[in-house]
Amino acid sequence: AQKVTQAQTEISVVEKEDVTLDCVYETRDTTYYLFWYKQPPSGELVFLIRRNSFDEQNEISGRYSWNFQKSTSSFNFTITASQVVDSAVYFCALSEEETSYDKVIFGPGTSLSVIP
Amino acid sequence: ETGVTQTPRHLVMGMTNKKSLKCEQHLGHNAMYWYKQSAKKPLELMFVYNFKEQTENNSVPSRFSPECPNSSHLFLHLHTLQPEDSALYLCASSPLQGTNYGYTFGSGTRLTVV
Numbered sequence: 001a002q003k004v005t006q007a008q009t010e011i012s013v014v015e016k017e018d019v020t021l022d023c024v025y026e027t028r029d030t031t032y033y034l035f036w037y038k039q040p041p042s043g044e045l046v047f048l049i050r051r052n053s054f055d056e057q058n059e060i061s062g063r064y065s066w067n068f069q070k071s072t073s074s075f076n077f078t079i080t081a082s083q084v085v086d087s088a089v090y091f092c093a094l095s096e097e098e099t100s101y102d103k104v105i106f107g108p109g110t111s112l113s114v115i116p
Numbered sequence: 117e118t119g120v121t122q123t124p125r126h127l128v129m130g131m132t133n134k135k136s137l138k139c140e141q142h143l144g145h146n147a148m149y150w151y152k153q154s155a156k157k158p159l160e161l162m163f164v165y166n167f168k169e170q171t172e173n174n175s176v177p178s179r180f181s182p183e184c185p186n187s188s189h190l191f192l193h194l195h196t197l198q199p200e201d202s203a204l205y206l207c208a209s210s211p212l213q214g215t216n217y218g219y220t221f222g223s224g225t226r227l228t229v230v
Contacts, residue, residue, distance in 0.1 A: 035218050043204060044120075045221040091159070103172065104219065106159040 002027045004094050004107035012113045013082050021077045021110045023092030029053075034068065034075045035093040035104065045091065051075065082114045119143045122207050122222035130230055131197060137225045139190040139207030146212055148190040149219065150182060153204040165190060197229045 003026040013019045025034065032053045037045040049059065051068055059066045063080045079086055092107040120141045129135050139148065150162040164172035165184040179201075181193040190207055204226050208219035 033218075037219075037221075042223060043206075043226070044223040045206065045208075045219070047218045047220065050218045103161065103164065105161075108158045 002029075002032075002094050002096055002105050004092050004105055006090075006092055006107040006110050008110045009108070010111045010113070012115060015084060015114055015116050016081050018078060018080050019082055019112065019114075021079075021090050021092075021112065023075045023077065023107060025073050025075065025092070025094045027073075027094060027096055029096040031096075033095040035095070036066065036075075036077050037091045037093060037106075039089040039091065039109070041088070048077075079112075082112075084114050084116050087112060087114045119220050120207055120209055120222035122205075122225050124225060125223065126226045126228075128228045128230060129194070129197065131199070133197075134193070134195040136194065137192040137205055137207075137227075139192075139222055141188055141207075141209040141220070141222075143209060143220060144211070145209035145220070146187050147210045148184060148187070149208040149210075150190065150192055151206040151208060153206055153224070155203075159206070163192075194227075197227075199229050202227055202229045 005024045007022055011019060034051045036048040038048055039045045049066055056068050056070055065078045067076045075092060089109045089111045091109045093104045095104045123138045127135060146167050148165045152160045152162055161174050162176045163170060163182045168184050168187055179196050183191040204224045206224045207222040210219050211217050
């Protein structure tokens with residue numbers, strides 16, 4: 001069965017600090033997809049990144065970076081030089097190839113507060 | 117403005133009321149989803165529609181009744197709800213089945229059952 005764990009429930013950092021959000025997943029599939037979503041106070045989940053299981057290259061997008069390590073089943077997300085606008089709940093998610101539709105399982109989320 | 121629009125944004129209803137939540141997307145997506153987000157709980161998948169056909173009902177009580185008249189619209193009809201049904205109900209869509217591109221979410225309907 002697939003499962004996503006985000007052990008950090010809440011994190012507080014001071015503005016301009018770097019912060020890493022952890023994500024550990026479980027799956028029996030060899031082909032799967034990992035995602036990160038951001039949920040600001042307004043409510044909607046915003047798609048940040050999608051990574052398939054065959055692509056282990058780390059990715060950087062501005063202040064955001066993602067570290068995918070199949071050996072430890074982790075897909076961690078780092079925000080560099082955090083800003084107040086980064087305050088949100090962040091969800092890691094997993095989708096297995098064998099489903100006939102996009103069935104995504106979400107982790108419990110990490111609530112990030114960036115203090116000015 | 118999100119590509120997925122949900123109305124109403126907030127809803128307060130009594131346990132004997134009947135109401136409906138609406139979701140609309142004009143992204144050309146063919147799969148639509150209802151998720152429930154309760155405080156302190158992970159997002160729970162409720163229903164999945166693919167090309168207007170329901171493909172998943174995740175053991176949701178019958179007091180929640182989905183309807184998908186076309187690929188652009190999704191409804192969640194509510195009747196005789198319980199206070200524990202109070203939550204944020206999120207609609208999402210995705211392009212095609214099995215492609216795992218990720219979802220586009222609406223802003224949700226914050227439902228309070230009194």
